Amino acid sequence: MKRYAIIAAGGSGSRMDSAIPKQFLAVNGKAILWHSVNAFAEAFDNITIIVVVPAAHEAQARQICNGFRDVVFTHGGVSRFQSVKNGLQHVKEPSIVFIHDAVRCLVTKDLLARCYRQAEEKGSAIPAVAVNDSLRVNEDGSHKVINRDNIVIIQTPQVFRSEIILPAFAVDDDPRFTDEATVVEASGGTVHLVEGEYTNLKITRPFDLQIAAAVLNERSALK
Numbered sequence: 001m002k003r004y005a006i007i008a009a010g011g012s013g014s015r016m017d018s019a020i021p022k023q024f025l026a027v028n029g030k031a032i033l034w035h036s037v038n039a040f041a042e043a044f045d046n047i048t049i050i051v052v053v054p055a056a057h058e059a060q061a062r063q064i065c066n067g068f069r070d071v072v073f074t075h076g077g078v079s080r081f082q083s084v085k086n087g088l089q090h091v092k093e094p095s096i097v098f099i100h101d102a103v104r105c106l107v108t109k110d111l112l113a114r115c116y117r118q119a120e121e122k123g124s125a126i127p128a129v130a131v132n133d134s135l136r137v138n139e140d141g142s143h144k145v146i147n148r149d150n151i152v153i154i155q156t157p158q159v160f161r162s163e164i165i166l167p168a169f170a171v172d173d174d175p176r177f178t179d180e181a182t183v184v185e186a187s188g189g190t191v192h193l194v195e196g197e198y199t200n201l202k203i204t205r206p207f208d209l210q211i212a213a214a215v216l217n218e219r220s221a222l223k
Contacts, residue, residue, distance in 0.1 A: 001095060001096055001120070002046075002093050002094065003044055003096050004049075004050060004096070005040045005049045005098040005099075005100060005157070006050045006052060006084060006088065006097065006098065006099045007040075007050065007052065008052050008083055008084060008100065009021075009023040009051055009053045009061065009076075010052055010053060010080070010083045021057060023053075023102040023103055024057065024060060024061075025209065027212045027213050028213050032212075033051070033061060033064050033102050033105075034064050034065070036102045036103075037051065037068055037071065038068070039105070039107045039112065040098070040100075040112065041069075043113065048070050048071075048072065049065075049068065049070060050074060050090050050091075051065060051071060051072070051102075052073075052083045052084070052086060052087045053074075053076060055075045058073055072090055074086045074087055074090065079173055079177075080177075081183065082173060084169070093162075094161075095161075095162045096116060096159060096160075096162070097160050098157040098159050099156060099159070099180050100157035101156045101202055103202055103203040104155065104156055104157075104200055105203065106200055106201055106216070107197075108197060108200075111197050114127075114194055115157055118194045119160060119161060123160065123164050123190075124158075124159065124181075124184065124189075124191045125158070125193075126191050126194065127154070127158075127194050128152040128154050128196050129152065129155065129196040129197070129198055130151075131151045131152065133148070134148065153196075154196075155196040155197075155202075158181055160180070160184065165180065165184065167187065168180075168183050168184045199215055201215075
């Protein structure tokens with residue numbers, strides 16, 4: 001079955017204290033975006049990678065991705081929903097569709113393969129990991145403990161069969177849509193979780209760059 005990977009690279013990096021969008025910052029000599037695209041290119045021989053970027057940064061994204069084959073570019077929208085919807089317009093045939101945060105540049109082949117297998121079998125694969133910290137919720141000026149055993153942290157890639165994700169996005173944006181799973185659920189679909197990875201870090205703040213560099217160095221040493 002055909003494979004597509006939509007790489008959502010439209011973030012501004014406001015929490016990174018950088019004038020450069022975080023997906024273009026370097027980790028171990030390569031842009032974060034490069035590492036994410038490379039993960040999919042190495043994991044699958046036959047995959048079309050759709051990079052969704054702000055129009056003002058398309059030239060930079062093209063330069064970063066030069067050397068990868070079967071990569072197309074489209075512009076982001078005013079929200080993540082619209083950006084992903086723009087990317088989905090390039091999905092033209094029955095397929096498995098990965099939707100991935102560009103700033104999760106530590107995604108592994110094992111996780112990609114696990115998501116792919118489950119999406120083929122069940123129609124969707126949403127990686128999730130358990131919460132290790134104690135949690136409290138603020139309510140009306142007070143707070144209370146909640147049971148962390150009932151909470152999971154959702155990651156990307158979120159993976160779907162095209163016949164599920166394409167019709168789900170044939171709607172207008174809605175504040176309820178925090179990720180692709182919520183869009184599919186709003187359309188009446190069921191989403192299925194799959195085991196994620198704690199190293200599948202979403203780079204958000206400056207310290208995350210140090211963690212990503214350490215993980216990549218460790219992986220290089222093991223090769």
